[in-house]
Each structure stands twice: as C-alpha cells, then as structure tokens.
Amino acid sequence: MAQFNYLNELNSLATIDGPLTRGPLQRWAKKTNNENLNPSLSASFKNHSNVNLSSCNQSMQKLSISTNQSCNNSVLSSNKTPTRNENKKGKKTPSKNKSPGRSTTPTPNKASKTPNKADRFIPSRSNSNYDLCHYMMNREEDKTEEVVAQNAAGEAIGRALTDTEPGRLLQYTCKAPAAPEGYQNRLRVVYSQAKVPSSVKNTTRYIPQAPDRILDAPDIVDDYYLNLVDWSESNILAVALGNAVYLWNAGTGQIDQLLTLEGSETVCSVSWVQGGGSHLAVGTSNATVELWDCGRIKRLRVMDGHTGRVGSLAWNMYMVTSGGRDGNIVHHDVRQRDHAVATISGHTQEICGLKWSPDGRYLASGGNDNLLNIWPVTQGQHYSQPQYLYSFNQHLAAVKGLAWCPWSAGILASGGGTADRTIRIWNVSTGANLNTVDTKSQVCSIVWSTHYKELVSGHGYAQNQLVIWKYPLLSRVAELSGHVARVLHLALSPDGTTVLSAGADETLRLWKCFMLDPTKKKEPTDSKAAKSLLNMNSLIR
Amino acid sequence: MSQQQTKNCITLRGSAQIICEYLKFAINSVLFQRGLYPPESFKAEQQYGLTLLISEDQQIKNFLTNLLTQSEEWIVNKKVSKLSLIILNVANKEVLECWDFNVQYEDGDTALSKEKNETVGSKDLKKIQQEIRDVMLQVAATISYLPFLDCRCSFDVLVHARTDCDIPDKWAEAEPVAIANAQNVQLKSFSTSLHKMETVVSYKLVD
Numbered sequence: 001m002a003q004f005n006y007l008n009e010l011n012s013l014a015t016i017d018g019p020l021t022r023g024p025l026q027r028w029a030k031k032t033n034n035e036n037l038n039p040s041l042s043a044s045f046k047n048h049s050n051v052n053l054s055s056c057n058q059s060m061q062k063l064s065i066s067t068n069q070s071c072n073n074s075v076l077s078s079n080k081t082p083t084r085n086e087n088k089k090g091k092k093t094p095s096k097n098k099s100p101g102r103s104t105t106p107t108p109n110k111a112s113k114t115p116n117k118a119d120r121f122i123p124s125r126s127n128s129n130y131d132l133c134h135y136m137m138n139r140e141e142d143k144t145e146e147v148v149a150q151n152a153a154g155e156a157i158g159r160a161l162t163d164t165e166p167g168r169l170l171q172y173t174c175k176a177p178a179a180p181e182g183y184q185n186r187l188r189v190v191y192s193q194a195k196v197p198s199s200v201k202n203t204t205r206y207i208p209q210a211p212d213r214i215l216d217a218p219d220i221v222d223d224y225y226l227n228l229v230d231w232s233e234s235n236i237l238a239v240a241l242g243n244a245v246y247l248w249n250a251g252t253g254q255i256d257q258l259l260t261l262e263g264s265e266t267v268c269s270v271s272w273v274q275g276g277g278s279h280l281a282v283g284t285s286n287a288t289v290e291l292w293d294c295g296r297i298k299r300l301r302v303m304d305g306h307t308g309r310v311g312s313l314a315w316n317m318y319m320v321t322s323g324g325r326d327g328n329i330v331h332h333d334v335r336q337r338d339h340a341v342a343t344i345s346g347h348t349q350e351i352c353g354l355k356w357s358p359d360g361r362y363l364a365s366g367g368n369d370n371l372l373n374i375w376p377v378t379q380g381q382h383y384s385q386p387q388y389l390y391s392f393n394q395h396l397a398a399v400k401g402l403a404w405c406p407w408s409a410g411i412l413a414s415g416g417g418t419a420d421r422t423i424r425i426w427n428v429s430t431g432a433n434l435n436t437v438d439t440k441s442q443v444c445s446i447v448w449s450t451h452y453k454e455l456v457s458g459h460g461y462a463q464n465q466l467v468i469w470k471y472p473l474l475s476r477v478a479e480l481s482g483h484v485a486r487v488l489h490l491a492l493s494p495d496g497t498t499v500l501s502a503g504a505d506e507t508l509r510l511w512k513c514f515m516l517d518p519t520k521k522k523e524p525t526d527s528k529a530a531k532s533l534l535n536m537n538s539l540i541r
Numbered sequence: 542m543s544q545q546q547t548k549n550c551i552t553l554r555g556s557a558q559i560i561c562e563y564l565k566f567a568i569n570s571v572l573f574q575r576g577l578y579p580p581e582s583f584k585a586e587q588q589y590g591l592t593l594l595i596s597e598d599q600q601i602k603n604f605l606t607n608l609l610t611q612s613e614e615w616i617v618n619k620k621v622s623k624l625s626l627i628i629l630n631v632a633n634k635e636v637l638e639c640w641d642f643n644v645q646y647e648d649g650d651t652a653l654s655k656e657k658n659e660t661v662g663s664k665d666l667k668k669i670q671q672e673i674r675d676v677m678l679q680v681a682a683t684i685s686y687l688p689f690l691d692c693r694c695s696f697d698v699l700v701h702a703r704t705d706c707d708i709p710d711k712w713a714e715a716e717p718v719a720i721a722n723a724q725n726v727q728l729k730s731f732s733t734s735l736h737k738m739e740t741v742v743s744y745k746l747v748d
C-alpha cells in the first residue's frame with residue numbers, strides 16, 4: 001500500500017513539477033519508461049474502470065494470485081473492484097453481452113472465477129510479482145475499449161435489476177367476477193376448528209380422558225356413508241371389516257367371525273335386532289340385506305329391493321328398514337316370504353343415516369342430499385308411511401349422525417358432514433329445531449347417554465375427537481381425543497357406561513365416559529332388557 | 542438422421558404454451574385452494590399426473606382464456622417479465638395476496654437452435670412436467686401457512702410488460718400494487734430450457 005501512495009505522490013509531482021531527479025527510479029518506473037508508455041499509471045487505470053488508485057492496489061494484489069494460476073487476460077480485464085455490485089456486473093457481462101436489455105436474477109457467486117473462497121482477501125506479498133502484473137496490465141491497453149463497452153452493458157443490466165419500475169403494467173379490462181354474494185369461504189373449517197371456545201362446563205363426575213381399551217380393526221372401510229358397528233343388548237359387538245363381519249363378545253372378549261362375503265363385495269352396514277336377540281341384519285355392497293342368526297352362525301335369508309349398496313339399516317320390531325345408495329327406503333318384514341312391504345323414494349341421493357325412534361312412531365332418515373326426513377309410522381303397522389312428516393333442509397351437508405333421545409319422546413339429534421358441522425336438536429312432534437351448535441368439525445355419529453342428560457358425537461378432521469355435550473344447552477362437557485383419523489361410527493354399550501368409537505385409523509376405542517356414580521345406583525336395566533327379549537322372541541318366528 | 546428425429550425439440554411457441562398452460566392451472570389452483578369461489582363451481586381435471594381443479598364459471602374461463610392467449614403472444618415475443626395474480630378484498634379493494642409468476646428467457650439448446658435456424662430447447666417433456674408437478678403440489682400446500690381469506694374476494698392479473706409493448710384492445714395500464722406488511726415465499730421454479738418460471742407468493746402478515 002505504502003509504495004503506491006508514494007507512487008501517487010510521485011505521479012502528482014511528476015505532472016506538476018516535471019520529472020523527479022532525486023533518488024533512483026523504481027523498477028516499475030524504469031520499465032514503463034523503457035516501453036515508452038504513458039507514464040501516468042493512474043490515468044491508465046482510469047481508462048479501465050473508474051476506480052481510484054488505492055482500489056487498484058487491491059486489484060493488483062489479487063491479480064498477482066491470479067497470475068500465479070494462469071495469466072488469464074479475462075481475469076485481468078474484469079477488474080476485481082471493491083463493491084459487490086460492480087463485481088457482479090463485471091462477471092455477468094461477458095456472457096450476457098448479446099442482449100443487454102434482459103433482466104435476469106443475478107447469481108453472482110456461482111460464476112466467480114477467483115479461487116479464494118474466504119470472505120476476506122489476505123495478500124501474500126511474497127508471491128506477488130509486481131513487475132509481471134504491471135506489464136500485463138499495460139499490455140491490456142488495446143483491449144480498453146472493449147472493457148468499457150462491457151462495463152456499459154453491465155451497468156444496463158444492473159439498472160434493469162435494481163429498477164423497480166418494470167416497463168409497463170398491463171391489465172385486462174374485462175374482469176373476472178367476484179365471488180357470489182353471500183358466499184362464505186368454506187376453508188373456514190380448516191382455519192377455525194383448531195381453536196374451540198373452551199366452554200367446557202365443570203362437571204362433578206370424572207370422565208377418563210384416555211380410552212379404556214383399544215381394539216384393532218384392520219381394513220375397516222373409511223367411508224362416511226356406511227354404518228359398520230352395532231352393539232347388541234346382549235353385549236355383543238358386531239363390526240364389519242372389509243368383506244367380513246366379526247362378533248366381539250364384550251363380556252368375555254371372545255371373537256367370532258360371522259361371515260365373509262364373496263369376491264369384491266363389502267359389508268356396508270350392520271344392525272342388531274332390538275331387545276338383545278341374536279339376529280343381525282347385514283347390508284352389502286351387492287344391494288342386498290342379509291339376515292343372520294348369530295347364535296347358530298347361520299344365514300337365514302337374503303332380501304333384495306335396492307339397486308345400490310345398502311349403507312344404513314334400522315330395526316323396528318320384526319321390520320328391518322334399509323336405506324340404499326339409490327335413495328330408497330325399503331321396509332322388509334323379516335317374517336314374510338314377500339319381505340318388501342313398502343318401498344319409499346326417500347332421498348335423491350345415498351341414504352347414510354337411518355334410525356327408528358325408540359317408541360317406533362317415527363323413522364328418521366338422513367341422506368347425501370343434505371335432507372333429514374321424518375316419516376311417521378303407518379297406523380297399526382311397523383313400517384312408515386310413504387309421505388314424510390317433515391323434511392328438514394337446514395343441514396348443509398350429508399346427514400349421517402342421527403340419534404333419538406332415549407328419555408324424551410320425539411327428540412332427535414342430527415349431525416351434518418364437513419360443510420355443515422352442526423348438531424341440531426329437533427322436536428319431531430312440533431317440527432321445531434330446538435337447538436343448534438357448530439361443532440367446528442364433521443359430525444360422523446351421535447349417541448345419547450342413557451344415564452346422563454348428555455350426548456356424545458364423533459368427529460373428523462382436524463381433532464378426530466369425541467365430544468360430550470350437555471343436553472339441552474349443548475355445552476361441551478368433555479372432549480375425548482386419541483383417534484388419529486376421523487371417528488366414523490359410535491356405539492353405546494347395553495349397560496350405557498361405555499361408548500365405542502370406530503375410527504378410520506383402524507382402531508376401535510372404548511371410552512368409559514358414562515360411568516355411574518357408585519353412590520347413587522340406578523335400577524338395573526337387565527330386567528327391562530330381559531322383558532323385551534321375551535317380547536322379541538315371540539315376534540320373530 | 543434417426544437420432545435427430547428422436548431428439549426432443551421444443552420451439553419457442555411450444556414453450557410459451559407450456560408456460561401458459563402452467564399459468565392456467567396454477568391460477569385456477571390458487572382460486573380453488575384459497576377458497577375464492579365456491580368449490581362446486583370447479584371441475585376436476587387430470588394434468589401433470591395430478592388431479593387439478595379448473596373453474597367452470599364462464600366469466601372466469603373467458604377472462605383466463607383471453608388473458609393467457611395474449612400472454613402467450615407476449616411471451617413468444619419476450620415482452621413479458623412477470624404476471625401477478627392479485628387477490629383483492631371486494632369490499633375495500635385491499636390487496637390481500639399476490640402471486641408473482643416471473644418469466645425468464647433462456648437460450649435453450651444452442652447447438653440444436655443453429656441446426657434448426659430458430660431458438661429451440663431440447664429438455665425432456667417428462668422432466669418439465671415433473672418440475673411443474675412439484676410446483677403445483679407446493680401451490681396446493683400453501684394453504685397451510687397462508688392466512689385465511691375471511692371476506693368476499695376477487696382476483697385480477699397484472700402483466701409486467703416491456704415498455705415497447707403495444708397495448709391491445711380491451712387492455713389498459715394498471716397501477717402497481719403493494720401489500721402492507723408483506724411476507725414473501727418463493728416456491729420451486731421450473732424451466733422449459735427456453736423459459737424459466739418462478740413462482741412467488743406474497744401475503745399480508747397478520748399477527
């Protein structure tokens with residue numbers, strides 16, 4: 001550095017006061033004189049690039065390294081100038097000089113030819129060959145003009161890059177329309193359900209937050225429209241897994257396989273006869289309803305009547321009612337040879353929820369057409385009239401979760417799918433919608449408790465939880481999470497203490513969420529069950 | 542000779558078509574994924590080995606068709622540097638989100654170009670589609686971090702063209718838009734070897 005400052009001084013002296021006479025000349029001065037070139041080094045540098053001499057010092061030192069590797073003219077010509085911006089230009093220029101107007105994103109470091117990877121340059125003077133460097137630089141004189149041109153091009157690119165004003169901003173004047181008036185972004189479900197207002201009411205009873213047991217349910221069909229579990233009053237749980245139906249004795253833990261369907265058929269619904277009998281109705285993808293005697297593991301009969309898969313079943317005494325993908329409701333009298341006593345065109349799309357009220361007076365059906373229909377029973381019969389009493393269209397998605405209140409006649413809870421996410425309580429005697437609650441998640445199934453004034457619902461994305469609701473306020477009592485995929489089906493144990501949830505994660509979880517307080521015992525339900533069992537046996541031949 | 546025939550060759554026009562096809566699917570994808578329009582107004586289509594949703598709304602379709610045919614013309618003539626899809630709040634015209642599609646022009650296969658006497662690329666179409674697929678998947682994944690658009694929204698597309706670009710009929714100059722407190726996310730880019738497409742989404746950061 002010092003010697004170049006000195007050099008600067010020397011030059012200024014030389015231009016103003018004439019040649020320096022005192023002292024010997026530097027070696028470089030001798031050489032320039034010998035070659036009879038412009039003695040003013042600073043001037044020649046100015047031609048190359050508009051940098052001052054001190055920066056040339058740097059470049060010179062750099063060059064010394066470059067020359068050690070290869071005396072490459074292009075390295076020399078693309079002056080290693082101190083600012084990063086200029087450096088970028090210099091590097092970019094040679095490849096881009098064909099069309100300088102283009103704007104490209106610079107990748108300054110990739111093309112860097114300098115061998116040092118560090119962020120700082122530490123000169124090694126012992127390697128510097130100043131004589132050679134100086135000679136090389138002066139030899140570049142003839143290329144100066146080209147360099148200047150390249151620099152100009154580089155600056156143009158630099159402007160294009162830094163310029164925030166692109167040439168022209170155009171728009172097409174015939175605009176696309178805005179979203180329709182009143183349209184609400186459905187994605188609200190994705191954004192709003194993570195945070196649930198914690199209106200969880202304090203209850204005196206203890207609700208275990210973890211499942212009591214977890215059973216495997218491999219190959220359970222992840223389909224919202226099916227009904228694949230049912231828990232009988234004789235404490236046997238029927239589960240349909242793929243094309244097979246298994247019976248799990250909840251008392252003994254024994255598992256039996258009831259049936260396997262042929263070929264690619266799958267079981268779409270299972271439903272136990274009322275009152276603890278051993279008859280199970282099975283709806284298949286082949287549009288048939290099969291009746292099985294689970295005591296003898298024997299198929300009793302196959303009943304047709306649908307043109308699509310049978311995804312929902314409901315018993316009313318000796319009548320099994322089936323809802324199919326064809327939207328029809330068929331009442332099968334299982335005792336008669338001509339079983340199909342009535343066929344009702346109930347929905348325009350697949351029926352996924354079907355429940356008889358406990359007193360057998362109303363049939364509720366929910367379909368993928370977002371309708372919830374209430375059908376009154378035919379006088380003196382056990383099947384419904386062909387004309388609905390009410391058709392509720394308040395749900396905005398398929399209605400699958402349906403449950404009649406066990407203690408109050410004519411009260412029905414219904415839950416809608418992803419786009420709806422509400423649980424609605426209906427009084428079918430008056431047709432009134434008593435209460436509505438937004439659950440923030442798809443409602444897959446609803447079950448009422450028989451011990452408490454509560455109901456439990458199974459949900460889908462994002463929490464895949466069970467929620468216990470207080471009736472009639474519909475305030476949250478508890479949330480039971482554990483499933484890693486949506487809760488497809490729910491079933492209540494015959495003693496009313498345990499809720500079984502079947503999830504799309506191929507597990508069945510048993511939640512003891514309605515345990516009775518041992519201090520206040522209720523009358524055992526056994527006698528009632530036994531009575532109805534006798535009743536049923538007299539009805540089914 | 543046979544080798545020459547089997548060698549993949551993308552013309553400038555073809556490359557622009559790929560770019561505009563990508564823009565069509567990307568814009569539709571954004572409209573669907575961000576829930577700007579009712580989901581029932583979209584139709585599923587198979588493209589790039591993915592199921593993508595395309596708006597069935599006649600007005601939106603017309604808008605995009607006109608926009609993209611014009612853009613294709615401009616891209617062929619290297620007039621366009623960027624297309625910006627902006628999402629506006631209908632009520633107060635505030636810009637909530639901006640999807641920048643940066644177009645860069647590349648040289649393609651110079652050897653082949655000389656042979657054919659026009660600028661052509663030789664990148665494998667499968668490879669390009671794979672790259673586009675990666676971008677489309679990223680577009681679909683953006684809903685996980687983009688803020689919820691809790692209002693009636695509309696969209697518009699601004700074309701950043703060069704100054705020497707003529708303004709066709711029914712087109713007009715637009716004001717540049719800015720998003721307050723913006724956050725930028727750069728998605729993957731793809732290249733047809735003649736055009737490079739970069740996708741950047743900027744959105745309003747809400748705390």
